[in-house]
Amino acid sequence: xxxxxxxxxxxxxxxxxxxxxxxxxxxxxxxxxxxxxxxxxxxxxxxxxxxxxxxxxxxxxxxxxxxxxxxxxxxxxxxxxxxxxxxxxxxxxxxxxxxxxxxxxxxxxxxxxxxxxxxxxxxxxxxxxxxxxxxxxxxxxxxxxxxxxxxxxxxxxxxxxxxxxxxxxxxxxxxxxxxxxxxxxxxxxxxxxxxxxxxxxxxxxxxxxxx
Numbered sequence: 001x002x003x004x005x006x007x008x009x010x011x012x013x014x015x016x017x018x019x020x021x022x023x024x025x026x027x028x029x030x031x032x033x034x035x036x037x038x039x040x041x042x043x044x045x046x047x048x049x050x051x052x053x054x055x056x057x058x059x060x061x062x063x064x065x066x067x068x069x070x071x072x073x074x075x076x077x078x079x080x081x082x083x084x085x086x087x088x089x090x091x092x093x094x095x096x097x098x099x100x101x102x103x104x105x106x107x108x109x110x111x112x113x114x115x116x117x118x119x120x121x122x123x124x125x126x127x128x129x130x131x132x133x134x135x136x137x138x139x140x141x142x143x144x145x146x147x148x149x150x151x152x153x154x155x156x157x158x159x160x161x162x163x164x165x166x167x168x169x170x171x172x173x174x175x176x177x178x179x180x181x182x183x184x185x186x187x188x189x190x191x192x193x194x195x196x197x198x199x200x201x202x203x204x205x206x207x208x209x210x211x
Contacts, residue, residue: 002027003057005044007034009115011107011165012067014199016054018161019074022195027203035115068095071158080158091152094159097140105134107166109173131174138170138180145182149189156193164190169199 002020004027006013020027032038032053039051048055048065055065056073064070075081082088109130112119120127141163144151151159168187170177177184190196 001059003030004028005030005032005048005053005055005057007032007038007053008200008202010034010053011103011110011169011199012052013054015067015161015165016056016070016074017201017203018165018197019071019080019158020203021197021201022080022156022161022193023074023078024195025074029203035117068099068162071161075158079155080161082152082157087153087157091157091159094151095162097137098159098162101133101140102137102163103166105130106137106170106173106175109134109175110166110169111173113174114169114172134170134173134175138167138175138177138183141167141186142180142182145186150186156190160186160190165199 002025004013004016004020006017006029008031017029032044034051034053038044039048039053045051047057047063050065052065054067054070055063056070057063064073072081082091108123108126112123116122123130150156151163164187166173167177167183168191177187
């Protein structure tokens with residue numbers, strides 16, 4: 001069985017939990033609270049020197065950090081990872097977009113404004129850039145979704161998981177999704193995919209907590 005080191009409120013951790021649920025893969029959960037330094041303990045850094053969540057432990061004991069890498073590993077030979085060459089490249093296009101044009105603004109705004117105490121004051125100099133670039137990302141997504149049901153074809157892929165995680169929480173970072181109808185429709189459509197779970201979901205498998 002897989003073991004996932006995860007923080008419940010972390011959008012990147014949610015990506016991994018959501019993929020595991022969509023793929024009906026059983027797993028156990030270890031909670032790591034990065035807000036209180038749980039990711040900087042000697043025990044955790046010994047497993048993952050980068051001190052990030054999520055981190056997946058494979059049944060054979062090997063460890064895999066980074067949400068994108070975890071998604072790719074889990075989705076091999078499933079519909080979430082397209083086999084057709086262009087469809088896979090299109091999926092990767094939107095996953096790269098999420099990393100360089102979406103998460104650094106929408107994801108960071110949510111983390112610092114909604115999760116990190118005193119974050120607004122600490123990041124005051126970045127608020128305008130987050131707003132401008134975040135809305136730019138939402139506009140690009142909205143245009144694409146105006147003519148496509150999902151990001152890389154007619155069925156959901158890893159790109160949808162990657163972009164859903166922070167987009168559905170964009171309001172927590174100060175973003176208004178009202179003007180982006182296609183994005184809002186996509187959020188509703190993706191939430192109806194079999195196996196979908198909300199961010200507060202936890203697996204029925206036995207759970208442990210990080211020391």
